[in-house]
Each structure stands twice: as C-alpha cells, then as structure tokens.
Amino acid sequence: MVNILPLFMGHQYQGSPGEEVMTQMGLGMAIAASMVVLTMFQQFLLNHLHGYLERHIRNLFKSMDPNVQIRFTEDSMDGGGPRNYEAYAAIETYLSAKCSAQAPSLKANSVKDIGNPVLCVDVGEWVSDAFNGVKVWWSLVETGEKSKSYGSRKTRYYALKFQKRYREIVVGEYLRHVMEEGKAVAARNRQLKLYSNYSDDDGDYWDYIMDFDHPAKFETLAMEKERKQDIIDDLIRFSTGREYYRRIGKPWKRGYLLHGPPGTGKSTMIAAMANLLSYDIYDLELTAVRSNAALKGLMNRIPCNSILVIEDIDCSSEITNQREKTNQGDEGARKTREKVTLSGLLNCIDGLFSGNDGGRLMVFTTNFKFLLDKALLRAGRMDKHIEMSYCGFEAFRVLARIYLGIEEHALFGRIEELLKEISITPSDVAESLIARGGIGEDHGDDCLNKLIQVLEKQQREDEVNKLRIQAFLEKQQTEEEEEEEDVEAEEVENGEFK
Numbered sequence: 001m002v003n004i005l006p007l008f009m010g011h012q013y014q015g016s017p018g019e020e021v022m023t024q025m026g027l028g029m030a031i032a033a034s035m036v037v038l039t040m041f042q043q044f045l046l047n048h049l050h051g052y053l054e055r056h057i058r059n060l061f062k063s064m065d066p067n068v069q070i071r072f073t074e075d076s077m078d079g080g081g082p083r084n085y086e087a088y089a090a091i092e093t094y095l096s097a098k099c100s101a102q103a104p105s106l107k108a109n110s111v112k113d114i115g116n117p118v119l120c121v122d123v124g125e126w127v128s129d130a131f132n133g134v135k136v137w138w139s140l141v142e143t144g145e146k147s148k149s150y151g152s153r154k155t156r157y158y159a160l161k162f163q164k165r166y167r168e169i170v171v172g173e174y175l176r177h178v179m180e181e182g183k184a185v186a187a188r189n190r191q192l193k194l195y196s197n198y199s200d201d202d203g204d205y206w207d208y209i210m211d212f213d214h215p216a217k218f219e220t221l222a223m224e225k226e227r228k229q230d231i232i233d234d235l236i237r238f239s240t241g242r243e244y245y246r247r248i249g250k251p252w253k254r255g256y257l258l259h260g261p262p263g264t265g266k267s268t269m270i271a272a273m274a275n276l277l278s279y280d281i282y283d284l285e286l287t288a289v290r291s292n293a294a295l296k297g298l299m300n301r302i303p304c305n306s307i308l309v310i311e312d313i314d315c316s317s318e319i320t321n322q323r324e325k326t327n328q329g330d331e332g333a334r335k336t337r338e339k340v341t342l343s344g345l346l347n348c349i350d351g352l353f354s355g356n357d358g359g360r361l362m363v364f365t366t367n368f369k370f371l372l373d374k375a376l377l378r379a380g381r382m383d384k385h386i387e388m389s390y391c392g393f394e395a396f397r398v399l400a401r402i403y404l405g406i407e408e409h410a411l412f413g414r415i416e417e418l419l420k421e422i423s424i425t426p427s428d429v430a431e432s433l434i435a436r437g438g439i440g441e442d443h444g445d446d447c448l449n450k451l452i453q454v455l456e457k458q459q460r461e462d463e464v465n466k467l468r469i470q471a472f473l474e475k476q477q478t479e480e481e482e483e484e485e486d487v488e489a490e491e492v493e494n495g496e497f498k
C-alpha cells in the first residue's frame with residue numbers, strides 16, 4: 001500500500017497567506033485522506049481476510065469430504081509431457097470398453113492409433129467402475145481454458161473420484177490395471193502391419209509391405225482341439241508374462257518352430273498368432289541379408305509386441321553349410337563370408353533383447369526339421385516345436401464347419417475311416433470342400449462326396465505305390481541274394497571257400 005498521508009501533511013508546513021483558511025482546508029483534506037486510507041485499509045483487510053477465510057473454509061470442507069479426486073489431463077503441454085496424453089488415451093479406451101454401456105450419454109471419438117471411432121463417455125457424465133471391491137467414479141470434464149496442445153479446443157481431463165480410505169489401492173493397483181487394460185484394448189483394435197527386409201547401398205532395412213488383414217484365426221485352424229488350446233494358452237501366457245520374465249530375469253521373448261509338410265497350415269498359423277496377439281509381423285528373408293552385422297541391425301530394430309518370422313529356414317543353405325564354405329580362400333568364399341552364418345544367426349537370436357514394454361515372438365518354419373542344426377533347435381532359441389501334420393478326422397471337422405457350415409453328416413463315418421489310412425494335407429481337404437454354390441447341407445453332400453472320391457483315389461494310389469515299393473524291395477533282395485550266390489560260387493571255383 002502507498003502511504004499518502006505525509007504528502008497531505010507536507011502541504012500544512014509550506015506556509016502561505018490566509019492561514020486559517022488553509023488550516024481548515026488542511027483539516028478537511030486530512031479527514032478526506034484518512035477516509036481514503038481507511039477505505040483502502042478496510043478493502044485490504046477484507047480482501048486478505050476473505051482469501052484467508054475462503055482458504056480455511058475450503059480446507060475445512062475438504063478435510064470433511066470423504067472423497068479424493070484425481071485429474072488426468074489430455075494436454076501434453078500441461079506439465080507431464082507426452083505421458084499425459086498416453087495416460088488420457090489409455091483411460092479413454094479403457095472406459096469406452098468397460099463403462100460405456102452404463103453412461104446415459106455417449107460420443108463417438110477417434111483415439112489416436114486406433115483408427116475406428118469408439119464410443120466414449122460424454123462430457124459431464126459420471127460412470128462407475130469397480131475393482132477388487134472398491135468403487136470409483138469417472139467423468140470427462142471440459143475446462144474453460146484453451147488447450148495448449150490443441151489450439152482452439154478446450155482443455156479436457158478425466159476426473160477420477162474415490163473414497164479417501166481406498167487411496168492406496170486406487171493409486172497403485174487400480175490405475176495400473178486401467179493403463180494396462182486400456183493399452184491392451186487399443187493394441188487389440190489397431191491395424192496390424194506386415195514388414196519385410198530389403199537392402200540397398202546404404203544398408204539393410206525393414207520396409208512396410210502392407211496392412212496385415214489375414215483372416216486366419218485359431219477357430220478356423222484345422223487342428224486337434226487339445227493341441228490348439230495348448231498353443232493358445234502358451235501364447236497368452238507369453239504375451240501377458242511381463243512379471244514372469246522379470247522375475248526369472250530373462251528377456252521377454254519366445255521361439256516357435258513350426259514343422260511339417262507343405263500345405264499343413266504353418267503360414268496360416270503364423271497369421272492366426274498375429275491376430276490373436278495383435279502383433280505386427282516382421283518377415284525376415286534371410287537370403288537377402290548381407291552380413292551378420294546387418295542381421296543384428298535388423299533384429300535390434302524389431303519393436304516389441306511383434307513376431308519375427310523366418311520361413312523355410314532350412315532353405316537358407318548358408319546357415320547350415322557356412323563353416324565349411326568360409327574355409328575356402330577364393331572370391332566365391334569371400335562373397336559367402338559376407339552372408340549370414342549360423343553362428344551369426346544364433347548370436348542375433350540370443351542377443352534379441354526385450355525390455356518391459358512387451359515381448360518379441362520368433363517363429364521359424366521348415367518342411368524338414370531334421371535338416372536343422374541342433375544348436376538352432378535347442379530351448380532358448382526354439383522353445384516350442386509344433387508339428388503341423390496331415391489332416392486327421394478332428395481337423396477335418398473344423399474344415400467342414402468352416403467351409404460347409406456342417407457339424408454332422410452321414411458321410412462323416414466313411415471319411416473318418418479313410419483319414420485313418422490316408423495322409424492328406426488340410427490344404428488338399430480344404431480344396432475339396434470349397435462349395436461352389438454356397439454353404440449348407442445340399443452343397444455339403446456334393447463336397448463330401450468329392451472329398452471321398454479324392455481320398456479313395458489316394459487310397460488306390462497308395463496301394464499301388466505300396467505294391468511297387470514291395471516289388472522293388474523284393475527285387476533288390478533277390479538281386480543281392482543272387483550276387484551273394486555268384487560270389488560264393490566263384491570262391492568255391494577258386495578253392496577259397498571254407
């Protein structure tokens with residue numbers, strides 16, 4: 001406050017004619033000044049007292065309020081940086097999946113990285129959620145201030161309200177649950193992508209090939225139910241194994257080997273895995289990688305929550321025969337030496353590191369498991385070996401359901417008998433079951449009869465082949481016996497036989 005009283009007092013001591021008048025004037029001015037000062041003082045007291053009182057009353061009410069409220073603002077520039085938005089988006093996704101059914105008013109929104117609009121809680125609505133017996137309330141609040149990050153938009157935040165006594169569980173476990181679940185829902189909804197490697201003069205790179213829209217799912221994969229469930233359980237255990245991998249102190253990664261004849265569903269299973277886990281696919285063409293160092297670079301650039309796929313690993317012949325080749329000293333060997341070696345691949349697999357953000361799955365396929373080096377097959381590199389085999393009756397039933405919409409049929413008995421004897425790939429069975437006229441029992445008759453014809457034809461061919469092989473073996477045995485007899489006769493003739 002500016003002290004103005006001495007200024008007026010100063011006027012009284014300057015001395016001038018008409019002193020009485022001046023004295024009266026001075027008195028008047030002094031009174032007026034005191035009034036002003038008093039008013040200002042009152043105002044000052046009021047302001048401060050009011051602020052003081054208000055603060056204390058608010059604190060008093062606060063201490064009586066059994067609820068706590070936390071804000072999660074959308075604005076990345078409002079302190080906290082990008083993590084603000086990350087948490088806000090995770091909450092939005094979580095709430096849209098969990099609570100939107102009970103919110104009286106919803107709005108369509110498009111959360112970044114999800115693409116499709118999702119239904120969200122509208123501004124001002126409160127929705128409740130429960131966690132381990134604790135009830136909490138969420139609301140979307142729009143403030144009057146403009147958002148620093150979104151220009152014209154008003155700043156928004158999610159308010160979380162809960163009872164004070166649950167502070168520990170809500171701030172700890174519940175919020176972690178919301179973040180994880182929100183991110184998982186967002187991951188499930190996001191568009192999968194397919195990448196492959198290429199190299200140019202500057203090095204080896206991953207290249208985006210296309211959005212991955214393969215429709216394969218485990219439900220449509222022809223395989224025995226139990227084996228299928230075992231694989232699904234293993235994948236889910238892996239993808240949710242953050243704590244487990246941290247506890248045992250191993251990188252969060254797992255290797256699968258899918259082996260079996262062509263057309264048994266190895267590539268189809270990879271697509272089903274990607275769809276189940278919502279992982280992007282990094283399809284590595286080993287023969288296109290120029291060196292071990294380049295391979296290391298590529299592997300290190302695979303983000304978490306992805307599948308690294310190396311198909312037909314037995315066909316990358318450099319992998320199996322590299323050591324001998326590098327011993328040669330010629331130009332050809334120099335070129336080969338630049339390629340990926342088995343030990344280079346092993347080092348990359350071993351060195352593939354996954355932190356806490358998500359796991360990395362490696363899937364290798366081969367038609368000939370026996371061709372692969374034992375070092376590659378061991379646990380830690382290929383942890384789970386899955387044999388993709390010929391079509392059994394259980395697998396056939398899956399295909400009949402998918403392709404024809406049939407669960408039971410009079411011809412199933414005959415097909416079961418034939419499948420016990422005949423090795424046919426699911427791919428060939430599927431080909432017979434493609435109904436040209438649509439699905440249903442009528443078309444089913446034709447398709448199943450067609451399949452029976454294919455199987456019977458195969459049975460006859462197998463029979464003929466069996467006879468041929470039998471005849472060949474018998475012939476070979478006779479020839480060997482005749483040869484032995486000739487040798488013996490010769491030895492007798494030469495007097496060598498004892």
Ligand SMILES: Nc1ncnc2c1ncn2[C@@H]1O[C@H](COP(=O)(O)OP(=O)(O)OP(=O)(O)O)[C@@H](O)[C@H]1O
Nearest residue numbers: 220221222261262263264265266267268426427430
């Ligand atoms: N187990 C299966 N379940 C469902 N469909 C299958 C199965 N196996 C094969 N198919 C069908 O056959 C086609 C070929 O299968 P896929 O490409 O997965 O075989 P593959 O084992 O990868 O063969 P290759 O060794 O030649 O790469 C697929 O398009 C799919 O429609």
Ligand SMILES: [Mg+2]
Nearest residue numbers: 266267268311
């Ligand atoms: Mg394949």
